[in-house]
Amino acid sequence: MERMEVLRLYDHHSDEVYRLAYSYLMNRHDAQDIVQEVFLRLLEKNHSIKTESEDAFLARITINCCKDLLRKNKHRQYIPLDNVDIPSKTDFQDQEEIMHALMKIAPQYRIVIYLYYYVGYRPSEMAKILKLTESGVSMRMTRARRQLKLLLGEEAFNESFL
Known part of the structure; x- marks a missing residue:
């Protein structure tokens, strides 16, 4: 037209x-x-x-x-502002440590962690977005988790990501 x-x-x-x-x-x-x-x-x-x-x-x-x-947008969850907890100062310190660790890993691993944990995409959706196979996304998730576990330590990683 x-x-x-x-x-x-x-x-x-x-x-x-x-x-x-x-x-x-x-x-x-x-x-x-x-x-x-x-x-x-x-x-x-x-x-x-x-x-x-x-x-x-x-x-x-x-x-x-x-x-x-x-x-x-069906997969996204919306939480009313009335139900949101106000984070304490220690919560911000934990998040800051996680963000520093995320910035240290390679970008291809950082993006899958971000899309999965922060945005809420499933591996099949991430595969379409990143133009990878689902097994490729799973492998990147495994490698990213392994790197984060090394950077954060076993206990901090388990508290944050499991």
């Missing part, structure tokens, strides 16, 4: 796309991202839309984008 046509559609329908995305996701920031995604998809693909069916076509794309986002 041509750029001018997409800009015209954006001017006429961006508010409707936003409202639909917001009603689906109940999150203002995600809805704004969906608006951008919808119109970027129109720019990338060669769609021909009849003027009388613009609303329905954009609604279908919006709903599909919302479903994709929800599917992508």
Whole structure:
């Protein structure tokens, strides 16, 4: 689709796309991202839309984008702020020691530890992201844990990662 046509559609329908995305996701920031995604998809693909069916076509794309986002974020856990414990000073010291140890290991090992423990990805998801096999991700996890165990010591490693 041509750029001018997409800009015209954006001017006429961006508010409707936003409202639909917001009603689906109940999150203002995600809805704004969906608006951008919808119109970027129109720019990338060669769609021909009849003027009388613009609303329905954009609604279908919006709903599909919302479903994709929800599917992508399904594995993430959200904790209400009321349930979050305020960490003590010793918690920060422990985290600082772990972060220093992480910075000492090789980047290919650091990334798998980060994606697994901090972001919450499963090895199969990490394999797709890193363009590796699952066994390659598992091997990097094993090597990273071994290096961290050496840097942190057996006891500190077990407290932090097991």
